[in-house]
Amino acid sequence: MSSLAALYRYPLKSALGQSLQQSAVDGLGLVGDRRWMLVDAERGLFLSQRSVPRLTQLHTQVTAEGDLVLSATDFPDLHVPVPVSGDLRQVKVWYDSFEAPDAGDAAAQWVSNFLGKPTRLVYMPAERARTVGADYGKEGDKVAFADGFPLLLIGQGSLDDLCARVGRSLDMIQFRPNLVVQGSPAFAEDGWKRIRIGDVDFRVLKPCARCILTTLDPQTGERSADREPLTTLKGYRLQDGHAMFGQNLVCDGAGVLEVGMPITVLE
Known part of the structure; x- marks a missing residue:
């Protein structure tokens, strides 16, 4: 079987x-799978290992509340709460263009430093899920x-x-x-x-x-x-x-x- x-x-x-x-x-x-995403800060286009292999070195954990914890060699761990009233950011996954809550400047600074380019972190609440x-x-x-x-x-x-x-x-x-x-x-x-x-x-x-x-x-x-x-x-x-x-x-x-x-x- x-x-x-x-x-x-x-x-x-x-x-x-x-x-x-x-x-x-x-x-x-x-539950907790791919509810967070990194995007190019200027265009809102999603980032993946296809174009950014360094993402293979980025460790993540999800707390019981759904918060994200980022960790990587030579970087301090960062606890990112689920955005509750954050600004909405226009983002794109392939042909889907939509708005998602931005996780804030502290998270953006951390991921930008890690990847070496301006990057934002966004979150997907269930009510904004794509079709x-x-x-x-x-x-x-x-x-x-x-x-x-x-x-x-x-x-x-x-x-x-x-x-x-x-x-x-x-x-x-x-x-x-x-x-x-x-x-x-x-x-x-x-x-x-x-x-x-x-x-x-x-x-x-x-x-x-x-x-x-x-x-x-x-x-x-x-x-x-x-x-x-x-x-x-x-x-x-x-x-x-x-x-x-x-x-x-x-x-x-x-x-x-x-x-x-x-x-x-x-x-």
Whole structure:
């Protein structure tokens, strides 16, 4: 039987993730996942490891109240409260342009010093969540600061298959999933439409198109000289011009997930 092998949360979009044993989940994904984001101070455009590899060196924690704690080598930790009456800042994630509460000047100074350029930190309250693309989701499906969908699932068997083809070990965190499944064949998740983990139901919306971010070493931020594993993925996982690896999900309802829970394929 398939089961949940790992849970990962990314409090700040594109910064280091956290491995969890248990997490609450709702319509926006794992609670506390990608509710914070860094943007270019002038244009409001989101920043990610694609253009700023140094984000692989930024550690984050989320408090019980949802506040963010930033930490990095040679920088003092900074506790950033959830903005309650902060100014709204116009920001952009891919083609979505919207307003999000700014976390204030102290946080902006910290992240600007860390990245070496003017940067602002913003927060996503549930009531301002973006709408999932109508081509894939249904009315009421929402997403915080993730690229397009609240959750990403990858099968361990799929990673094992990719590692064998690349010829070296790859770290699952390199692909930034939220949910890792064990006990299913390689790419079994490609055929799933609805699944249940414990008592929580999920819809599988579309494959995840992978980019240059997968070639970054999650520990150092350095790019692989041979552009792996993206080169290999393009060789056998190409669909509509994109290398696909993992499946994007939404959660129907809310509940609690825990590593080891059984996974049932409903459809």
